[in-house]
Amino acid sequence: MYIKINNNHIELIKSANPYLIFATIFVFIIGLYYSLFQSPPDYIQGDSMRIMYIHVPSAWFALMTYSILAGSCVLWFITRNPLFNVVARSIAQVGMVFTLMSLITGSIWGKPTWGVWWVWDARLTSMLILFFLYIAYIFLWQAISNKELASKISAALAIIGFINIPIIKFSVDWWNTLHQPASISKLSTPSIDISMLIPLFIMTIACFLFLVTVSLIRFRLVLIENKMLRTIN
Amino acid sequence: MNELKIEDLSCKRGESKVLNNINIIIKSGETLVVKGRNGSGKTTLLRILSNFITSYQGKVSLNDLSILEDNLYNNKFNLIGQKNSLKDNLSIKKNLELWDIIFNESLDHAKLLERDNLDHLINRDVGSLSDGQKKCISLHRLNYNKYEFWFLDEPFVYLDEANTNSLIEKINRFNENMGIVILTSNINLPKKFHKEVNI
Amino acid sequence: MNELLDMGGYAIFVWSSYGIFFFSLVIFFLINILNLRKYEKIFNKTKKKID
Amino acid sequence: MLNLIKRDLLLSFYSSANFFFTVSFFVLILILIPFAFGTQSDQLKLLFKGVVWIALALSIIITVDRIYNADYEDGNLDIIMQKNKTIEYLVISKYVTHWFIYCLPLLVILPILSFLFYLDYFETIQIFINLFIGSFGMVFIANFVSALTLGAKRTIFLKAIIMIPLFVPFIIFGSDAASWPILLGLSMLSFVISIYVTAYGLRLYGE
Incomplete structure (x- = not known):
């Protein structure tokens, strides 16, 4: 299977762009309405729970993007189809932004919940390392x-x-x-109420739309960069 | 008797094609001068011939055996690239010692340098030499004498007239001993060699 | 309205995290779309020259 | 392969300042501990076991520029690659020399340092074994990072960013005396990955 990007595809992506931007903004506004006004505060964590949305x-998209990135790199080595390289390069920076955002919002959430800005548990530490991997890839x-x-x-x-x-x-x-047996306060994950699931779901869709929109913009950017390199050479 | 055959050789660097359907046959005792403007793929051709670049279309064969499959091929040629392979912070003597180990052959460097009028430099640091002197020392590697091919990338750059003539003489002597020389150059040489190719 | 802004005492955390999140997303989006515009302009110019 | 080991050892002998700097860098990091944390012997013992790994990681990071870069820039790498058609052999000999030149001196000096930090013989041996196993893994990682970043502009910062995430498991397991089998496993895994990736990088830059 050898997919080759031609001008028709680029035109299609171009024409979809305004709709995607509009949809992203629309879903984000709905998501904001639900997450800030509609959903009830958590009975343990209070309103700080809203940062979860x-x-x-x-965090999900940070991990998903890295999987796509690594997967398309593997596929590129196997199939030698340059499309996978373009996909990897267009998606990397979006993933880096999501990783940074999940780190920042996570530590802002951590302050009222745990009383500290940062906890050295496996989830947070591997997220931090993921951020460095994105930086290494891009730079x-x-x-x-x-x-x-x-x-x-x-x-x-x-x-x-x-x-x-x-x-x-x-x-x-x-x-x-090894170092601190059972003293670590992990995120307690009680079963989430349906009223919290709705805003989370909408926000996930909104983030996904943002990912797609910006990735497609970067996809065009990377293609033009490649073309320019070709004409210079 | 060796015969190096290049058939329908094409090579892409990035997205641009640098070599396009090249056909050359060269036999023992001959010298090939590769000419062309900057960026036309002269260095690429030499790097294909010395097995660094392995992804190309066409075939390069020595005595009808592809050079990619010939396990002994890498020990048959002596490549002098544009970089001079010298450590700036060491003296020439120490540099030559290091080369001796890599080439697995110990030469009488004092004598050979005297022949080329370079013996007064032997204890100087490479960093203090001029570009021409560095090039001369770099060409000193041609004295390792197990080789059947010389691949020289722009060997005449920086050389003065006396050194140019002595290099040409060396090439002639090597040809008389049935060696093959392939050199690249984008200037006109004072002497005609056997074959010339424009790419 | 005040209740909403107060966020049950967590105002600074909630609002700052939402603010940082959306601010960064918008900035990142703008950087990319402006870069795309710039590159398209340069590319069209060089294309004309080649043609 | 033996030729190359001999040549690299001779080269490092000729420019022995490099080698001296690495050792003194390692020692200086450790000597800074008492200045920062006071001279309580219990605390110093505890800190030494951890900081020795940070010192090892940093000493390896500062040497990563010297593995392939110098030879690549002056053109010697071309000759070496031509003479060793199987690049994997070349890579293995680079592992050996790099470990000999930059890690062995640190291990030799380690017992002296550990007595300065009030460690007893048993603890010293434990740390020595862990450091011995772990240093191999770190050298493998340093080698492939060096091979991959040959053409990058000379930024030690970029190399450090690539290497530190890869060093994290070594540092975590290294500071625990009982986990040497895991360290051994990590070193073996990094050997397998490193030998392919280094050879891949060298081939790409050879083109």
């Missing part, structure tokens, strides 16, 4: 002047990072049981 989707690509080479090298790095993430998660779990 942006924190959880961004290594920029640092190498031969761009064809840069794509291959940074793709190899993305795959190695994907292997590293579960190792980190496992080792931090081990380390926590």
Whole structure:
């Protein structure tokens, strides 16, 4: 299966762009209405629970984006179809922003909940490492002047990072049981009420729409960059 | 008797094609001069011939055996690239010692350098030499004598007239001993060699 | 209205996290779309030159 | 392969300042502990076991520029790659020399340092074994990072960002004496990954 991007596809993406932007804004407004006004405050955490509606989707998409990134890098090495490289490069920066957002909102949520800005548990630590992996992928690509080479090298790095993430998660779990037995206050996850599930669901869709919109914009950007490199060479 | 054959060679660097359907046959005792403007793929051709670039269309074969499959091929050529392979912070003597180990062959460097009028430099740091002197020392690697091919990338750059002539003489002597030389150049050489190719 | 702004005592946390989140998303979106505009302009210019 | 090991050892002997700097860097990081945390012997013991890993990681990070970069920039890497057609052999000999030149001196000096920090013989041996196993894994990682970033502009910062996430498991397991089997496993895993990735990187930059 060899998909080749032609001008028709780009025109299609271009024409879909305004609708996508509109849909993203619309769903975000609905999501905001539900998460800030409509949903009740949590009976343990109070109104600080509302941070969850942006924190959880961004954490999900941070991980999902990295999986797509690493997956398309693997597929690129197998099939040699340059489309996968373009996908990887267009999605990486969105993933980095989501990772950063989940770290920031997470620590703002952590202050009222745990009383501290940061807890060294496996989930947060591996998220932090994920952020560094995104930085490494993006900046290594920029640092190498031969761009064809840069794509291959940074793709190899993305795959190695994907292997590293579960190792980190496992080792931090081990380390926590080793150093501070059971003293760690993890996120208590009580069964979520349906009234909280609705805003979370809407916000997830909104974040997904944002991911798609910006990825498609970056997709066009990366294609033009590639074309410009071609004409310069 | 060696015969190096390049058939229908095309190569892409990035998205631009640098070599397009090149056909060359070169036999023992001959010298090939590759000419062309900057960026036309002269260095790429030499790197294909020295097995660094392996993704290309067409076939390069030595005595009808593809160079990619010939396990002994890498020990048959001596490549002198544009970089001079010298450590700036070490003296020439130490640099030559390091080369001896990599090439697995110990030469009488004092004598060879005297022949090329370079013996007064032997204890100087490479960093203090001029570009021409560095190039001369870099070409000193041609004295390792197990090789059947010389691949020289822009060997005449920075060289003065006397050194140019002595290099040409060396190439001639190597040709008489049935060696094959492939060199790239984008200037006109004072002497005609056997074959010339424009790419 | 005041109750809403107060967020049950957690106002600073909730509003600041929502603010940072949406501010960054908008900035990131704008950077990309402006970059795209710029690149398209340059690309069309070079294309004309080649044609 | 032996040629290359001999050549690299000779080269590092000729420019021995590099090697001296790494050792003194390692020692200086550890010597800073008492200045920062006071001289209580219990505390120093505890801190030494952890900080020795940070010192090892940092010492390896500052040497990563010297593995392939110098040879790549002056063109010696071309000759070396031509003479060693199987690049995996080249990579293995680089592991050996890099470990010998930059990690062995640190391990040699470790017992002296550990006595300065009031550790007893048993603890010293435990740390030594862990550091011995872990340093191999770190060298493997440093090698492939060096090979992948050959063409990048000379920024030690970028290399550090790539390497530190990969060092995290080593540092976590290294500071616990009983987890040397896991360290061994990690080192083996990084060897398997590293040998392929390093050879891949070198081939790409050779083109």
